[in-house]
Amino acid sequence: MMKTRFAVILFCMLLSCFGQAYAVPGYSEINNALFDKSHLKNINESAKLTYKYQKTSYTEGNREDTIVMSVDNIRNTGRRDTQFEFFTGKHNRPYQAMNDQRGNPIFVYFLEFDVHEMDRLTGGEWRYFQRKLRWAMAAGADKKQVEIDYQGKKVEATQYTIQPYVDDPKNGRYKLYAGKYYIFTLSEAVPGEIYQIRTVVPDGLTWDGEQVPLIDETVTLFDYRPEH
Template sequence: MTRRTGCVARAAGCRPLAFAWAVAFVAALVLPGSAAWAASTTAGSDLAPAEKLLFMTTHMSGVEAQTELDYAFNLSGPPAKINDTVRVLVTSAANAKSDAHITDRSGNVEVSGEGLPCNPVILYFLEHDIAEMEQLTGGQRRYFQRRVRLALAAGPPITPVVMDVGGKPVKAQKIVIQPYLDDPNAARFAQYVGKRYTFIIADEAVPGRVMSIHTEVPGANNDFAHPLQTETLSFTGALHSLVPPPAKPGQPAPVKSPQAPRASR
């Protein structure tokens, strides 16, 4: 049985991660599944640069089959403090078949990125965030999805930055959004109006290109120096040439590569 994503979302009995999440960003939340995606791609040239960078970029280019990308996941409450490791197993080269497997401390997490070239860990993080917002505020999942989508569609700046990866400088791009500022319904969840999302997308030097995704809920008087809550997903490394899944009955067992495992950061 596929298990649901962890942390607060799991306690709320959240739905499995689905392709509808990606649709919520690049479409208008009016059609479910692949039909909505097909409709949205006809207007792909109208997507904002931030949307293209996060969802329409081939982040997995150059990542070999049977590579595991590891991410540290940290939530500094409330309602809880969580430290976890999120693993993305790339089973087809460059994730060309959209068949990467994601696991966290709860086990397998269903993320369908069919038709999207992006790193599915972005969808994992955002779906978890939306489920958390739904539980903490009593609001509707689609409402929060739409606010984030609109914030990205509004054309936020993409800022060049240089990150340190294993002691080496790596070029990256940063996107910062605050989806709930000027929200006409903000009074219903005033504590989260200033919530800030920061995405760091690196160049090809980082496998999967997702360097980090970070959210912050400011403290009293919009104090980001003393946040009420922070949540961070950050790349920690990759394991290459892992053993493929067990062969089906009647097929020869897979042969372990002499290179496996090998960590790179």
């Protein structure tokens, strides 16, 4: 019970810390795309969305897992109720069901996981990395149009990329992760609109997409299954 209460409190804190609940003139495009859009409006029936988690790491080895988001209580306003099974077994993170949602919470939960991983891996403080992410999003992201393969079809998507730590004068304290990239791929053609969240730790401060990263983590929409 304490875990679920903590998860609710943490979720609310994350929403206020990572971004704003509604778009405000002057806010960056990535903030508005992640925090203001009604991602769930294209889900018009109760369904389960399965996201595949994949991690390759030269420091800790590889891991695969799943994240399942259940969506139900479909409303004409575009709001839905969501429930998560975020990882399985010993890696499961307890999150309570969240009702009356417009946006897809998958990226908020992943960023919560990510900053605590940064805390664990660097001996730093998760709130510090959270602030860096928030400021990087406020400053704006590199944006490009891409084509993704979803269920055997090519569909158009928008990709936003930030490097929240690269200009941090204190990044010598966590040098291995100073160049870390966060890449968000969104498409209105996929259920829930958030297709993939990816983080890449390059061997250096830059990555051109060709070199093998030191650490590569992805959360990718893998399956959409209506519940009849």
